[in-house]
Amino acid sequence: MHKKTMEDYVPNVSKASGPGVDFSYVGIDAILEQMRRKAMKQGFELNIMVVGQSGLGKSTLMNTLFKSKVSRKSVQATAQEKIPKTIEIKSISHDIEEKGVRMKLTVIDTPGFGDQINNENCWRPIMKFINDQYEAYLQEEININRKKRIPDSRVHCCIYFIPPTGHCLRPLDVEFMRRLSKVVNIVPVIAKADTLTLEERDFFKKKIREELRANGIDVYPQKEFDEDAEDRMINEKIREMIPFAVVGSDQEYQVNGRRLLGRKTKWGTIEVENIAHCEFAYLRDLLIRTHMQNIKDITSSIHYEMYRVRRLNENNTVVAHANGMPEHHLESEEKFDSSCAASRF
Amino acid sequence: STLWFVAGEGARAVPLAGHVGFDSMPDQLVNKSVNHGFCFNILCVGETGLGKSTLMDTLFNTKFEGEPTQHNQPGVTLKSNTYELQESNVRLKLTVVNTVGFGDQINKEDSYKSIVEFIDAQFEAYLQEELKIKRTLHSYHDTRIHACLYFIAPTGHSLKSLDLVTMKKLDSKVNIIPIVAKSDAISKSELAKFKIKITSELVSNGVQIYQFPTDDESVAEINSTMNSHLPFAVVGSTEEVKIGNKMVKARQYPWGTVQVENENHCDFVKLREMLIRVNMEDLREQTHTRHYELYRRCKLEEMGFKDTDPDSKPFSLQETYEAKRNEFMGELQKKEEEMRQMFVQRVKEKEAELKEAEKELHEKFDRLKKLHQDEKKKVEDKRKSLDDELNMFKQKKTAAELLQNQAQQAGGSTTLKRDKERKK
Numbered sequence: 001m002h003k004k005t006m007e008d009y010v011p012n013v014s015k016a017s018g019p020g021v022d023f024s025y026v027g028i029d030a031i032l033e034q035m036r037r038k039a040m041k042q043g044f045e046l047n048i049m050v051v052g053q054s055g056l057g058k059s060t061l062m063n064t065l066f067k068s069k070v071s072r073k074s075v076q077a078t079a080q081e082k083i084p085k086t087i088e089i090k091s092i093s094h095d096i097e098e099k100g101v102r103m104k105l106t107v108i109d110t111p112g113f114g115d116q117i118n119n120e121n122c123w124r125p126i127m128k129f130i131n132d133q134y135e136a137y138l139q140e141e142i143n144i145n146r147k148k149r150i151p152d153s154r155v156h157c158c159i160y161f162i163p164p165t166g167h168c169l170r171p172l173d174v175e176f177m178r179r180l181s182k183v184v185n186i187v188p189v190i191a192k193a194d195t196l197t198l199e200e201r202d203f204f205k206k207k208i209r210e211e212l213r214a215n216g217i218d219v220y221p222q223k224e225f226d227e228d229a230e231d232r233m234i235n236e237k238i239r240e241m242i243p244f245a246v247v248g249s250d251q252e253y254q255v256n257g258r259r260l261l262g263r264k265t266k267w268g269t270i271e272v273e274n275i276a277h278c279e280f281a282y283l284r285d286l287l288i289r290t291h292m293q294n295i296k297d298i299t300s301s302i303h304y305e306m307y308r309v310r311r312l313n314e315n316n317t318v319v320a321h322a323n324g325m326p327e328h329h330l331e332s333e334e335k336f337d338s339s340c341a342a343s344r345f
Numbered sequence: 346s347t348l349w350f351v352a353g354e355g356a357r358a359v360p361l362a363g364h365v366g367f368d369s370m371p372d373q374l375v376n377k378s379v380n381h382g383f384c385f386n387i388l389c390v391g392e393t394g395l396g397k398s399t400l401m402d403t404l405f406n407t408k409f410e411g412e413p414t415q416h417n418q419p420g421v422t423l424k425s426n427t428y429e430l431q432e433s434n435v436r437l438k439l440t441v442v443n444t445v446g447f448g449d450q451i452n453k454e455d456s457y458k459s460i461v462e463f464i465d466a467q468f469e470a471y472l473q474e475e476l477k478i479k480r481t482l483h484s485y486h487d488t489r490i491h492a493c494l495y496f497i498a499p500t501g502h503s504l505k506s507l508d509l510v511t512m513k514k515l516d517s518k519v520n521i522i523p524i525v526a527k528s529d530a531i532s533k534s535e536l537a538k539f540k541i542k543i544t545s546e547l548v549s550n551g552v553q554i555y556q557f558p559t560d561d562e563s564v565a566e567i568n569s570t571m572n573s574h575l576p577f578a579v580v581g582s583t584e585e586v587k588i589g590n591k592m593v594k595a596r597q598y599p600w601g602t603v604q605v606e607n608e609n610h611c612d613f614v615k616l617r618e619m620l621i622r623v624n625m626e627d628l629r630e631q632t633h634t635r636h637y638e639l640y641r642r643c644k645l646e647e648m649g650f651k652d653t654d655p656d657s658k659p660f661s662l663q664e665t666y667e668a669k670r671n672e673f674m675g676e677l678q679k680k681e682e683e684m685r686q687m688f689v690q691r692v693k694e695k696e697a698e699l700k701e702a703e704k705e706l707h708e709k710f711d712r713l714k715k716l717h718q719d720e721k722k723k724v725e726d727k728r729k730s731l732d733d734e735l736n737m738f739k740q741k742k743t744a745a746e747l748l749q750n751q752a753q754q755a756g757g758s759t760t761l762k763r764d765k766e767r768k769k
Contacts, residue, residue: 313478
C-alpha cells in the first residue's frame with residue numbers, strides 16, 4: 001500500500017469545470033458533494049436535555065438558542081406552573097429548517113430537579129431516562145429485521161444550569177455532574193449571569209473549574225476525546241471558558257438603532273448576543289455552529305458504546321451467576337438500575 | 346416515579362425568528378468524513394484478458410501494480426490490493442479486487458463460488474465486528490464490496506451462460522454494474538444490438554443489476570439517462586496519443602485512434618461519471634443498508650436468533666444467548682472429549698509400535714549374537730585343527746630329524762643312500 005497522489009502522474013492537477021475537460025481529474029472529491037446531498041435529504045436529529053432548578057431560565061435559554069418557541073413551557077400552556085412533587089422528564093420535538101437543512105430538535109425538560117427539600121438521588125430518574133434511550137437504541141440495533149434508519153432518541157447533550165451564587169458549586173451540582181458526566185456530554189452554564197459582575201463571574205468560573213477538576217468531573221469537551229493537535233488547541237480554548245455565563249431572552253429591544261435580543265432593566269439593556277455582556281454567543285457557537293456533529297459522535301461512539309459494553313457484559317454476568325461463577329467486575333457504584341432495564345424483558 | 350411526555354410522532358414545524366446556525370451541519374458532517382477518509386472497494390469480475398486492470402488504471406488515472414495473470418490457473422482466486430489515493434483534500438482508501446483465472450477452467454461450474462465466498466467473508470468480518478462487545482466501528486476498515494464491475498466479453502452475440510449464472514448468484518449480494526469490455530472490437534450498430542440483447546437476457550433471467558438512483562431530483566435526470574445506457578461499452582488505456590494539440594488517452598490502430606474519453610467512441614466517461622462522480626456514496630449506502638442487512642438477517646436467522654416467537658412476545662435476547670452459549674459449551678466439551686480420546690488412542694498406538702520395534706531389536710540382537718558365537722566357534726575349531734596339524738607336523742619333523750641324525754651316526758652314506766632310495 002503506498003500513497004499516490006494525482007501529482008505523481010500528471011504534473012499539474014487542475015480542477016475540472018466539467019467531465020472530460022481535464023484528463024487528470026478523476027473526481028474522487030465529488031463524494032463530498034454526494035454526502036452533502038444525502039445529508040440534506042435525510043435531515044438531522046438533535047436531542048438536548050436541560051437540567052436545573054426551576055427559575056433558572058432554562059426554557060428561555062432554549063428559546064433563545066433556537067430563536068423559536070421550542071421549550072416545553074411554550075408548547076404546554078399551563079394555567080399555573082406548579083413545581084412538581086417529583087422529578088418529571090418531559091420531551092418535546094420540533095421540526096426546524098434553515099437554508100434547506102432540516103433538523104428534528106428534541107428538548108428534554110426536567111421539571112422538579114433540585115426543587116424538593118430532600119434532593120437525595122434526584123439524579124436517578126434522569127440517569128434512568130438517559131440509559132433508557134440507550135437501551136431503546138440497542139434494542140433496535142440488535143433486531144434481526146432492522147429499520148433502515150434507527151430513530152435516535154439518545155441524549156446528545158445535557159445543559160446543566162448552575163445558579164449564580166458566585167461562590168462555588170453546591171453538593172447537588174457536584175453530585176449530579178459527577179454521575180452524569182460518565183454517561184452523557186455535560187455542558188455546564190452559569191444561569192442568569194446578569195446578576196454577576198465581570199470580576200465575580202471570573203472568580204466563580206475559576207472556582208467551578210477547580211471543583212470540577214478536584215472531583216474528577218469531565219465535562220464537554222472532554223480532554224481524552226481530543227482527536228488531534230488541532231482539536232486539542234480549539235478545545236483547550238473552550239475548556240478555559242467553561243462554564244459559559246449566559247443570559248437568555250426572547251424579547252427584542254431597540255439598541256443603537258438595531259433590534260437586538262436582550263433584557264431591559266432600569267440600569268441598562270443586556271444584549272444577549274453581545275460577547276461583552278454575556279457568553280451566550282459562545283455557547284450557541286459551540287453547541288450549534290461548530291461542535292454539534294462532534295457532540296453527536298461522542299454520544300454514539302463513546303457513551304453509547306460504553307453502555308452497550310456494560311449491558312452485554314451484564315448478560316454474561318447474570319449467566320455466570322447462574323453457573324455459579326464469581327463475578328468480580330461489577331462495582332456497586334457503577335451498577336446502574338439494571339432492574340429497570342431488565343424489566344424491559 | 347417519573348412522568349414522560351412526548352409530543353407525538355410527527356414533531357411540529359416551528360418557524361425560526363433569526364439565523365440559528367445549524368445550517369452548518371452538512372459542513373460539519375463532511376468535515377468529519379474528510380478527516381476520517383473514505384473507503385471504496387471495487388470487485389472486477391471477468392475472464393482473463395478482458396482489460397480489467399487496464400480499466401482500473403484508466404479510471405483512477407494511476408498505475409496500479411500487477412503483471413497480467415497467466416491463463417493456467419486451476420481455480421478462481423481473488424486477489425485484492427489496497428491503495429491510498431488523494432485528490433484535493435479527499436483521501437480515499439481504494440481496494441481493487443480481481444478475479445484471477447475466471448473463465449479459464451474447462452469445467453466452470455464452481456467458478457462463481459469463490460467470488461460469493463469472498464463477498465460473504467467481507468460481510469462476515471463486518472458482522473463479527475458489529476457483534477463484538479468492545480467494538481470500534483468508526484475506525485473499522487470496511488472491506489465490503491461496494492461495486493462489482495462485471496466484464497462481458499465483446500462477442501457481439503449474447504451473454505455467456507457463465508456470465509448469467511455468475512451474475513444471478515451475485516445480484517443479491519453486491520451492486521452489479523455490467524460493462525462490455527474492449528468494446529472497440531464491436532462496431533457501433535452491432536454494439537447497439539448487443540446491448541439490447543444483454544439487457545433482455547438479464548431481465549428474462551431475473552438478474553437485478555444496480556440501478557442509479559432517481560429519487561433525488563438533483564441527479565434523477567442524469568441517472569435515469571445513464572440507466573438506459575447500461576451496459577456501458579468501455580475501452581481502457583493508459584497510453585497517450587497526440588490528437589490535435591492535446592495528449593489524450595487512446596488506443597492507436599492503423600485505421601484510426603479510439604479515444605477513451607470521447608463519448609462518441611465509448612462509454613468510459615459515463616462509467617466514470619456514474620461510478621465515481623455521482624453515485625459513489627449511494628453505492629456505499631446500498632451495500633450497507635441493503636446487501637449487508639440481508640446477509641446479516643440470513644446469518645442471524647441461521648444461527649437461531651429470532652425477533653419474536655410465535656406468540657408475538659419478544660424473545661429475550663438473554664435467553665437466546667444463554668441457550669446458544671450452553672449449546673456451544675456442550676459442543677466444545679464434546680469436541681474436547683473427542684480430542685482427548687483420539688490423543689489417548691494415538692498414544693496407545695504409538696506405544697505399541699515402539700514396543701514392537703523394541704522386540705524386533707532384541708531379536709535381532711540375539712540373532713546377531715548367536716551368529717557371532719557360531720562364527721567364533723568355527724574359527725576356534727579351525728584354529729584348533731590348524732594347531733593340531735602344526736603339532737603333528739612338528740612331531741614328524743622332529744622324528745625325521747632324529748632318524749636323520751641316527752642314520753648319520755650309525756653308518757656311512759650308503760645307509761643314507763639306501764634310506765634315500767627307500768624314501769623315493
